[in-house]
Amino acid sequence: MNQPADALFQYLLRLGDDSLILGQRLTEWCGHAPTIEVDLSLSNLALDLIGQATLLLDYAGEVEDKGRDADRLAFHRDAEQFTNCLLVEQPNGDFAQTMARQFFFSCYSELMFAELETSADPRLAEIAAKAVKEVRYHADLAADWVIRLGDGTDESRRRMIEGLDWFWRFVDEMFAMDAAENALVQRGVAVDRAAIREAFDQRIAATLAQAGLEVQASGWPLSGGREGRHGEELSRLLAEMQVLPRAHPEAVW
Amino acid sequence: MSKDWPLWEVFVRTRGGLDHRHAGSVHAPDAELALRHARDTYTRRMEGVSLWVVKSSDIIASDPAQAGELFAPAETKIYRHPTFYDLPDAVKHM
Numbered sequence: 001m002n003q004p005a006d007a008l009f010q011y012l013l014r015l016g017d018d019s020l021i022l023g024q025r026l027t028e029w030c031g032h033a034p035t036i037e038v039d040l041s042l043s044n045l046a047l048d049l050i051g052q053a054t055l056l057l058d059y060a061g062e063v064e065d066k067g068r069d070a071d072r073l074a075f076h077r078d079a080e081q082f083t084n085c086l087l088v089e090q091p092n093g094d095f096a097q098t099m100a101r102q103f104f105f106s107c108y109s110e111l112m113f114a115e116l117e118t119s120a121d122p123r124l125a126e127i128a129a130k131a132v133k134e135v136r137y138h139a140d141l142a143a144d145w146v147i148r149l150g151d152g153t154d155e156s157r158r159r160m161i162e163g164l165d166w167f168w169r170f171v172d173e174m175f176a177m178d179a180a181e182n183a184l185v186q187r188g189v190a191v192d193r194a195a196i197r198e199a200f201d202q203r204i205a206a207t208l209a210q211a212g213l214e215v216q217a218s219g220w221p222l223s224g225g226r227e228g229r230h231g232e233e234l235s236r237l238l239a240e241m242q243v244l245p246r247a248h249p250e251a252v253w
Numbered sequence: 254m255s256k257d258w259p260l261w262e263v264f265v266r267t268r269g270g271l272d273h274r275h276a277g278s279v280h281a282p283d284a285e286l287a288l289r290h291a292r293d294t295y296t297r298r299m300e301g302v303s304l305w306v307v308k309s310s311d312i313i314a315s316d317p318a319q320a321g322e323l324f325a326p327a328e329t330k331i332y333r334h335p336t337f338y339d340l341p342d343a344v345k346h347m
Contacts, residue, residue, distance in 0.1 A: 035258070036291035037279050044293050139291060148286075 007180040009063045009119070011190055013073070014111075014226060016056030017084035019131075020106060021232070021234070023185055024241050028092055036251030038095075041141065045102070048134040055127045065089030074240070075245035079235045080228040084165045087170035089225070089234040093163065096156065099145040106139035107203045108174045111196040120188035150211030161213060170223035183235065259308060261287040262294050266303035273305050279308075 001005035026046035059069035063080065068076075087105060092098045113135055116128035149160040175193040177185075184190035203214050224230070262274035276295045281287035284332040289307040295301065317324060325331070 009346055035280060037281065037294060040297070041289065041293040144285070144289070 004183075005063055007159075007184055008189065009060050010180060011184055012056050012060035012124070014083045014085075016053045016060055016070075016073070018088050018109070019049040020053035021084040021237065022088035022101075023047070024237055025054060025088065025090075025092060025101075029098065029133055031190075033094060042098075045138050045141070048138065050132045052127070052134070055130070059123055059127065065145055069196060071245070075242045076249075077089065079230050082230065082238070083226050083228060084232065085173045086169065086222055086225040086231065087167060087174060088243075089230060089237060090167070090170065091233055093166070094159055095145075095180075096149050097157035097163035097166060099142050099149065100160065100167050102138060102165050103142035103146050103207070104204070105174075106135050106142050108196075109135040109231045110139045110155055111199055112191050113184075114189065114246075115196060119190070124189065139203075146207055146213075147211040150208070150213045156214075160211070162207075164213065165216070168216050168218050169220055169222050173223040173225060175225060176226070178226070179194040193245050215226075224231070258282050259310065261291070261306045262309050262312060263287075263291040264307070265291075265295055265301040265306040267300055269302055273303065276300075279306075280308060 023046045026049065029042040030039065030046075033042055053074070054070045057073045061068040061070065061073055087101060090101060092101075100236050110132060111130035113128040117125055117127040119128065146160060146164075148157040151157070152160075175197045177193050181190050181193070181201060185192045201215075208215055259282075260278050260280050261284075263274040263276045263282055266273045276291075279287060279290040279294055281290045286307060289305060291304050291306050296304065
């Protein structure tokens with residue numbers, strides 16, 4: 001594979017894996033959410049994300065040109081071959097923790113896809129145009145819950161603070177650039193993550209101010225997801241997600 | 254939790270120009286969240302372009318026990334249907 005194609009493949013894999021893993025995490029709520037309405041709303045987020053992952057990973061497979069499609073990439077790679085950021089693989093915890101994760105990710109994702117709408121890669125721009133409407137709703141919904149819980153009862157506030165506390169350490173990784181992505185930015189294909197950080201920080205600060213919560217520094221930021229270094233929680237998630245296609249590789253609906 | 258939340262009736266407009274029609278109900282603590290829940294529950298298969306929600310307790314309903322005096326008298330008054338007029342040929346779509 002030539003160098004630019006490999007860089008684009010890796011980039012699409014990162015975007016696709018983020019959506020896929022978070023979508024799979026959210027499906028764990030199905031049947032367990034506090035109310036039937038919230039259950040449906042979390043399932044809707046999950047389906048949007050898995051839909052995005054399908055488009056991104058199918059395209060990644062075409063760019064790679066080795067005959068792999070989205071299913072092949074989703075179900076027949078091991079944890080160290082996944083390049084999602086660490087934030088999305090974190091366990092759901094309670095509802096507040098799930099919403100803290102969603103809030104950080106969706107705010108980031110909305111800014112990413114909004115920029116990617118004008119990508120020099122027309123296929124990626126098309127996927128971004130569809131995805132940005134979805135994640136805009138996700139970001140609104142998550143921000144709404146952050147405010148409700150943060151500005152709610154003593155218990156909801158305590159849980160919201162604990163949820164956010166856990167995720168600050170994973171925020172910096174979403175905005176980290178490397179040489180390959182910088183090269184894609186030069187060609188107008190990818191987003192300069194560092195350039196959207198300020199807008200992200202402003203969005204987070206505005207919502208937390210409404211919730212009566214404080215912005216924290218990342219402290220000890222964790223990274224490694226983009227290079228395939230994940231926590232053991234991802235392996236458990238993949239075991240559940242991949243068990244059927246691994247056991248019956250040729251199974252069809 | 255859900256049982257502590259009031260019930261809201263959901264009305265969905267399926268296309269521009271059509272009326273909002275009753276689709277069902279959702280539980281939610283306030284109007285804003287009722288709209289979100291209505292969106293996630295009743296428009297997830299492209300059923301709608303507009304949503305109304307109204308607190309179920311704000312709806313004034315007729316009493317089923319009075320159905321006789323309220324509705325039965327209309328049964329015998331077919332002349333209230335405008336079907337006894339000769340329409341000019343130019344009027345095609347009445």
